[in-house]
Amino acid sequence: MNYTRKRALLACDFCRHRKRRCDGKKPCSTCRDSNADCVYKELPFDRVEDSSPTAVIDRLARIENLLEHQSQQINHLSTRSSPLSYPTSQADYFATYQQPSEYLPSTSAAIDPQLDSPQFLIPKNHATLPITLLSLPMVRDLIGEYPRDYFFEIEEKLPLPGLLGKLYDSPLVWPSIDADTLDVLSENYFRNVHPHHPLFTPAMFKAWQDELIQEKGMEEIGTAICFCVYALGTICSNTAGDYDNDEALGIQFFQPALRIILHKLVWEFRPSINLCQALLLAASYFAHLGRPLHSWKMAQFSSRMFLGLLESRQRYIASAEFEEAELRTFWQCFTVECDRIAELDVPRSGIEPLGDRMRLPHSTDPSDNENTIYFIAEHAIRRLLNRIHNSLYGPEIAQTSPIHVLPTGPNQAWQSLNMQKLQALSAELNRQLEEWYFSIPDYLRPVKGTLPLPNDRARVLRIRYYAARHIIHRPFLLQMVSRQCEEQSPASTSVLSPDSYSESTVFLERCETCIDSCVTYLYNAIEMIDRRSPYLWTFSQSCLACLIMLWMADNTPALHHYLPHMQPIQNMLLTKLRKWAIKDSTFAAEIHIIEQLVFSDPMEA
Template sequence: MNYTRKRALLACDFCRHRKRKCDGARPRCSTCEESNADCVYKELPADRVESCSPSAVVERLTRIETLLEEQSQRLDDLVRGGGQEGFGLSSPPGTRSSILPLEVSHSPQIAGASPASAPNRSQENLLDRHLEQATFLIPYDHSTSANSLLAWPRVKALIGNYPEDYFFTLEQSLPLPPGLELPNDNPEGSQLPAINPSNPNVLESLTRNYFAVVHPNFPLFTYQEFRQWQAYLYEHGPEDTPETAICLCVYALGCLVSPREGHLDVSVQAENDDLALQFFQPALTIILRHTVWGFRPRMEICQALILASSYFAHLGRPLHSWKMAVYASEKFITLHDRLKRAGFNTDQNDNYMRVFWSCFMIECDRAAELDVPRSGIEPQADKMPLPRTMNVTENDNIIYFVAETAIRRLLNRIHCSLYSKEHTDINALAGDPAMLTNISLSKLLSLSAELNRQLEEWYHSIPGKIRPPIGTEPVANDRGKVLRIRYYAARHIIHRPFVLYVVLQQPTTPTGHPTPVGSPQPLVPLPRVVREKCQVCIDSCQTYLYNVVEMLDKRSPYLWTFSQSCMACLLVLLLSKSSPLLSSITPELQPLTAMVLPRLRRWATPGSSFEAEVKILESLTRSLSGGA
């Protein structure tokens, strides 16, 4: 008789504290019976036992539904209540991570808060690895990135061979931007622009730029807090402190961006970049000194590191941005751990939550495209509340931030569920279509339907006054544009496996083109439901491109990420166009590549990912037009 062996769902408190095996008997387990001890179980849903069937991941995704429902209510409460009440995005009961061990006490604490018991907790956690994996982390081996699509034979035939870590290698080999290679070791002696409180017009203009354009993406602190730091800087001048570094980073970021719509002239942008460097160079010196040699972590150094990460992201430097974010995450984890052990409840401190979720967002965006090490911040997301508004002027900023955090977490689930080798990674079959029988179409349909349902639920959870319309209708601000871009990015990768599935159905010649009519392997009829899913993917790619090009006209923390996603969309459309089964429902690629290429050329400095993307898309354009 076939059956699934089930362990005790959850050990009782007595067994967990003593690291003993618990048989889960009710009302008393055998260990408590023998010891004449009180047998108390934590309350968890009765369906927490994970199935070994192909639908296990779908069941796990379904349990996440309560998380999205709560997020919808939290956002609604926030927009109606003006932020008077704090709110948090909690996990479904019993949601736990398979990466970090948990406390065994009744009161939830951050993982690792009690080092003495960590080894035992880790051992217990390893035993429950499958049972406990309800947190969806971006897997190291996922194949969602644009780089993974370059491995497909039909893509290779058109644009050539590229190594699987091509973009990581490019970015890794890039030096720091000129002027930052050897920062001055004496920040007080660095060449600073005049900071004159009697003539603060320039600095005030840069501050306005920052809070209008940069701050909404990562609302790390309030305007009032910054004013206090700035007043001290005006009075005492630059000092070797994180607060000085924060002010200088704010001015640097204010140089890089413009509140005006459209792109700046290239020469104007270059002048602004040069001025930004004058502020950022001494700021980076201060930040690195406190990061490397500061043994007492402070929230202000975490904030300064995130600002430095944002600076590099605005320059289109993903690895430098990631490095700063990892430093911030490590400092935050250390600080959070110390304060927890000292009895402080950091969950009630809004700045802590703003820093945590900013680190989470930056690290996840990098891990989604590059195979980078992780700091350990991602698995803690289920235990951290979301930030709340400090005053009514920041209400919309926090709502946008909360909404983007939620879609980032959904994107993580998509990476884990559809693009991990552990689950349904159809991309791994690109070089061996004969293995297509290993893919369960019914499983793909179930997973995509559940993920798409969660995506739509997320979209409708955004308060109506700031919810961006579906499609390409103009959106009033960049935050709304980013949410809509994230929506179509998620919709695309939820349905991409169906396009890849269909592409694998059609054999190819050594040149990468479909085999001629009369091939011994005829086309497999395409089920209507699969065709519909492919249509959703194709439409999502096209709409994504129409929405994102405007964001590629200017510097933003999304510059590099959006450029990679553009290339991924175009490569998926290329694969779709090359399939006889999908060609008729795929738009022409030449107008789309012509729309994207000028934007990428603007940032294509020698040796950069942007330059490589331009070359790849130019090769694609030549191939489509019949050139060499």
């Protein structure tokens, strides 16, 4: 379905300042009605693209404003009155004062569902979790019953490796301080880990390291930051799934760092941005181990401390001045927490609603320009993913659903839409995804598909793109699978009435897009889960979801011919997951599920 652009590519200064819809005329209708001067900045698309860091960041900021304005269009396409009207989710959010939205958040009030500008927060009990696919009748009949908190229970029971499981069983032991070794480890960190979350500059780190080497304030938070950096520098060079070797995992550095961090967290009474940073480094370390709950816990501590830091200032967000370290800390908290909410539906800290009102960071170091741009681009698509979760996969509100899909499966918001509205909503979300993709500067924009890319940051953006594209189009594939299961069931009384949309070319194209997105996602993510990164567990879960979707399509006659030969892809994924599959881990559970998915061979068919 095609949409005609109803808004200018670039709003005038007056509309942009007041966050109003601009029609692009000269003067625009808003300026004409307000008797204001209508002034436009020069459009960058009519000349050679300015690739300077400031221009690129401004450009990404403009796409953020554009996506924000498009929330009204999504609300219009949806049948719901407000994306926040989920009764089960309110207790988990800390919200704004019932005053203008630029106020800092209270950590005690509940979100007002009647806010004038509804936010696209990931709803509680959303149905995008990979585990929800296991409850679908077709999958459940093959692999059996799995509770919604299955992966959560696995992770909370899994003991920590090595000395981390005995954090307070012995006196604090400091690792040996060898300047040359530490330089190598810090170089590893800034080359492999820092680009994923550029919390501070190398110069800032060097100041902390100099104090450590001179043995100044050994149990200060700067020491903990240094030890986290060394631990991450060690673990990112350990490509094998070695859980038994403390030195290979850098635990000799991380154990004292964690003790310092937890001591400061409990007994310091003023919020500290450096402690927030140390907690985020600890979250990254646990993510590299493939421990999502421990990673989330550290990030949530950081989020809550950051909220305390904001509240202590008693300022308006719109007029507050934030240092770059604070902005980077906020956005890292935001992204990590949203990832965990999307994967495990964990409790919220209250950081998520501020994503609409905090400004984006800028580069403070020429060597960090590209990292900053990648960082902003990933934040932008994380916000778009939140919109998709909210618009399509929140708990269904309608008492009866016009689309009788998955009658014994999880309720989902898209089921309360008729097929025309679902197609319009998915088309709008997909358009926003393409807007995001083309907002990335040409020289950093990852090419679509599976061609090799120069670095992990480009790979992550491409993986995020296909993750969003998959879940935008997932409802169409689920609808087709459900319909054909009903038709093939001998006991069926044809609960589903004939639906011309499921037989239309457009409907089948949406299913094909979902299949293509899942296949391309797998090829890209399999490369990433071959080594440790902060995305190790996240990508393994999404690979499981994609493979289940493809298995259902493979067993649906109308969709089977869209799939490639799946056996090599399945085998590659199993090989990578076995690398990390210690006993009773999520990785081992994923392997057990994937091994039960038997794909047909299209050559034989």
